[in-house]
Each structure stands twice: as structure tokens, then as C-alpha cells.
Amino acid sequence: MKPKLTLKQIARELDVSVSTVSKALRDSPEISDDTRQKIQAFAKLYNYKPNNIALSLKNRRTKTIGLVLPEIVHDFFATVISGVEEVANKRGYNVLICLSNNSFDREVINLEMLANGSIDGFILSVAKETQQKGDYHHLEEVISQGMPVVMVDRVVNDIICDKVIIDDSDGARDAVQQLIDNGCRKIAIITTVDYISVGKLRTEGYLRALRNNDLEVEEDLILKIEDVENSHEEIAQFLSEREVDGIFAVNEQFATSAVKAIISQGRSVPDDVLVFSFSDGELSRRFIPTLSTVNQHGAEMGAKAADLLLDRIENDTTEEKFQTTIVKTSLIERESTQNRKMPAV
Amino acid sequence: MKPKLTLKQIARELDVSVSTVSKALRDSPEISDDTRQKIQAFAKLYNYKPNNIALSLKNRRTKTIGLVLPEIVHDFFATVISGVEEVANKRGYNVLICLSNNSFDREVINLEMLANGSIDGFILSVAKETQQKGDYHHLEEVISQGMPVVMVDRVVNDIICDKVIIDDSDGARDAVQQLIDNGCRKIAIITTVDYISVGKLRTEGYLRALRNNDLEVEEDLILKIEDVENSHEEIAQFLSEREVDGIFAVNEQFATSAVKAIISQGRSVPDDVLVFSFSDGELSRRFIPTLSTVNQHGAEMGAKAADLLLDRIENDTTEEKFQTTIVKTSLIERESTQNRKMPAV
DNA sequence: TTTCAACACGAAATCGATTTCGAGGGGTTT
């Protein structure tokens, strides 16, 4: 690594002191026009850029924020990253991304790595395993150190900090309502186990929609998936044993598995069964049929989280109280709920 | 931000010097057992962790690598990130991710931001606009500064550095060969314009496969997409005017658009037309029919790139010559090429 | 008793930048 140009070298070269160089480059009035121009010309010529690390040490802030996510090969989190990155860059910050791969241990390690001066604050979405364990000491620790933290999507209610979430429950309710409005009466839900906060909330929304319409809640129509990897067979099995006219799936994977299962039964989506999905990604947009879905506005969530975090970092508003921002979901209706046989109610 | 515990504070608290504390914590033999234990106990009690920034400044290395990508809402790049992240973390490094959004200017800005001490080296995949412009001065600059750089996937031949690519051309050739073996004789290709390096290479592979089998190359069957956003209509139009029995698409988006167009013509994939895609993602795995595709092994590419970069960083092997690693693609055959009518040759 | 080595620790330099404070020189005021 070739050593980069430093203030000291410029000083030696031009036979002035380091402080003079620093001041000249920052247009301090202490420095005469003559000297200033000479130094600035030299710096420009050799393309001097101050060393970020030295600045970080001096200023006690790194102009970098950390983003800790459970996974990345997932359109939703990818869009969150885009949102965070855009806002952060616009405001002059870098983004340090760490993946927990849904592992508690990796999440702890990541927080520790970052919390030692590398960053000015965190944005994180909690790992699945962490939610399962319910162990949040690592979060409490960094927060008690005074590190600003914003949680996104998969949040922890017990931890007090800024949060950006979507109205999971309302979004689910609206989606199911849509199914009902389109004539469905026997609606199954394919969801996650309850310790996943968003899964639980979406299940609640499903239940609310049914009750709002005086439809009976049949426990038998609720499928809670524990093992996402092998969910496809489980879903196929589930649907083969039940006669439903509508399916609400809490993510794209479950939705596509459901469609596939229905089709392999010789039935059709949307002619025989309507399917509503959650989380809008490439998959929903390009599937055949295209999937109706609840749009989570991931980029917007990321952008909002970044703004919240940077506001807290820059204004040092430690005493200001924490807020939970809810980004509204919206329904995107596509082919999978365009029923041609059942008339809309 | 509450000030974190520093060596100086420990020193003051225990009434020893800063150097003694530092040495004690690093188990230096200069320090007596007594003092060492006292200091280590204190540090442990108050959970002392050295400040990363100070270490970076002192050591002249940040234990962080930069990863500059054109986009992220794209399974391939997401898997590359996973691979990089895993290796980097395993070897004790953080990953700073920047997105260029395929913009030349943003790429330049990102490089400049990172090149000032924030990181020890780069991994990057060149932005589309940069390839179009052919302006690589920003790359040359950071490299001439002695910053180690590894390029991934979308590489620039003119720049001399380590590279990790796939055998785009061979992968495409193999895919097209597979189509031919499955009985296709009129094979269209849906590809990108030539300034995208990988698009051009895949087109070459397509041509080679045709020639290898003494099939005539019909320019009319080659569709080069410039505007990816509105590619769907272009593809539908293209296919409606041509009678083909096989389609090779250089990415998942083009492939799904093609399938959709074929189906809306009242024909079937794979019964009437076989479709082979490139880049294996959720979409290919979950589409109906599931898509045969050329697997790019993104995680492997990312991992390899990270290993190359870290080796260069840690061994300071500036003089060692640069290598281009080719990660072999592999064909994944799924439903979209399981022809039931045309017998395999 | 003198000398010397081993031991345990501290002072200071260093990484690269910023910033406070002080000082020298030139000119102006009384």
C-alpha cells in the first residue's frame, strides 16, 4: 500500500507547518491569501484528501452507520438496504452492512464488532433465532452505551428505541378483506410460527378480517410453518386435504407454493381459488398468474429508518422520546385475485 | 453518546500508566502477574474493548473491505454479497457496501469516499453506465494509489487487477447446446446490448453453439435489449412475429417475459417452445414452469473474490501477478426444457 | 562494597488530522 499524501508531507514540501496547511485547506482567515493559494494549489495538484480514519478519531464520529440484517437474498431486505443506502449517502454517510443469517450468535458478534467505534449508530432487523430465544442483552448493551439504534420490520417491543414497522396486522386484514369481497368464504392462511413478530401480526390481521365479516374462524385452515426450507411439501399436503376458495400467504414463497399446489390438483388460480400474498417482489410481479400482494414499501422503510437514525446522531437528542413510525402498506391487485367466476360482492 | 471506557481512564482509575494498561491487556511479559491480573479484571468488569478507529489509525489498516455493486435487488448480487460477507467475517473483516445504482457518477463518488482510509481494499462490479462510457479513470486512480482491487462479474479487461468471472460464453454455449440436444432448431436469443460485458459474452456463446451444430445464425432471431425497464413489450412483440422452438434468455427477467409471451400466444412452454435462462434465482426456482438455467454460483464468486482480496491485503504481495479466476457455471435443468413432444436427439 | 542484570513500569513518539494559544514582525497611534 503506497502511503497516501498527508498534511505533514505537504508541510515539509512547502516549508510551512502542519497547522498552516490544515488551516489553509479549510480556508481559515488566519492564513494569508498567498500561502493559502500556494497550499491549495499543491493539494489539488497531488489530489490530497484527508484521511477518514484520522478525522473519525479526532471528531469522535465516523460518518458511517451499521445495518444488521437477517438475510439479504430476499427482495424485501434488499429494498430496505437501497432505502437506507440512498438516504445515508445523500447525507454523507457510509453504510456498513452485516448479515446475521438469522443466527443469534452472529448477530451478537456483529453488534460487538461494530459497537467499538466503527459506526455512529445502528439500524437493525432482528434475527429469527433471536426472536425465538427472546434474548436481547446485546441490544440493551449497545443502547445503554448511548449508541443510537433504530429497529426495522422485525422489531422487539421490549427494547426502547426508534422503530420503523409496517401495519402488518392491518395489511393482512385488508388483504383478507379483499379476498372476502371477491367472494371467498373458506379462506386458509399460510403463516409462520408465532415467535416471528411479523408472522404473528399478520395472522392476527387474518383473524380480524374473518371476524369483521362474521365468518367462522376454523383452526383447521390455519397453517403455521416452522421449517421454511421444506415448506413446499407441507403446503401441498395441507391444501390437498382441504377445500378452500381463498388463500392468504404471509410471504411470496408460501404464496407460490400454494399456487403450484392448487394447479397440480387440477384447479386454477384465480378461477377456483384466489391467492393473496405479502411482500411485493420480483416473484409476485413476474409469476404466472401475477400475484396480488401487500406492498411493504421496503425502500421507504429503509429511508425512514436512516433519517430517524441520522437525526438522532446529528442532533444528539438523547432526551427526545423515541418514536415508532408505521409505514402504511398498500394492496396491489394482480391476476391471482381477478376472479372471473365469483362475482364481486 | 456516552464516552466509552479508554485505556487512559483505566490507567487513572488503577493509578498506573497508559502503557502499563496496554501491555497488561496484551499479556506482555514486561508486566508482573499482580498488575496484569488487576488490570485484566478491571477491564473485564467494565467490559473494555479497544477503540477500532484508534487501532485503524495506528495500524494503518481498518480490517474493513469495500464492496461496490451496481444494484442489490437482484438475486445474483445478493448472493455475491453473502459470499463476500461470509469470508470477510470469517477472516475478521467488516464489509462496507456501496451501491452505484448503475450510475457512473455514484460509482466515482463511492470510490472516492472509500479510498480515503476507510477500507483496506475493494471488491467491485462495474456499473452499466461505466461500461457504456468506457471511462475507468477512477479505477486506475485507486489502483495506482496501491489499493488492492478485485473485480467481480462485470469486469473491465483494460484494468489490471485480480478478477473473478464466470465462463459466460461457455455457460451460454452449454445452455444453447442443451436446447439443440432437446430438439430445438430455431433458437432465439434475448440478450443485452453489447457494451454490457456479460451480455456480449453470452451472445458469443449462443453463436458458438449454433455454429458447432451447423445451424444457421439468423440475425433476425437475435434480440438485443437496451431498455430493460420496458423489455416486456419488446419481447412480446419480437416473439409474436417469429416462429421459434427454443429461447435462450440471458437473465431471469427476459426469460419470464418470454414464457409469458409464448403462453399468451396460446402456445406452451415446454411443449411448444423450450426456454433456457441465465442466473439462478428464486424466480427460476419458483416459476411455473420452473426454469432451466445457468447457475452462476454467486456466493462462490463472492467468497473467491474476498479470499483473493484478503490474501493480497494481508500478504502485501504487490509484486505477485494478478490472476483471473473463472468460476465454472453449471446447468440446472428444470421444467422449461423438459420437452415431452420433441424426442431428444 | 561495588557492579550488573533482571524486573516492572513510565515517558514519549507515533498514526493523521484539527484547534487553541502564543509569539514574532510589521505597522500605527500617541
Add this chain to the structure above:
DNA sequence: AAACCCCTCGAAATCGATTTCGTGTTGAAA
């Protein structure tokens, strides 16, 4: 001519850690 001020610049502290070198003490060897 004495007093003063302003302009311009440099020395040094600082951020938090590491590391070299030096120093004082103790004990043992000569």
C-alpha cells in the same frame, strides 16, 4: 520613541491506542 495592535504563522495538545526506549529498584554476583 514607547505602546499597541493586527496579521500570519507555528508549537503543542488532542483523539485512543501501541511500542520503543529509558529509568529506578532489587537482588545477586564479584
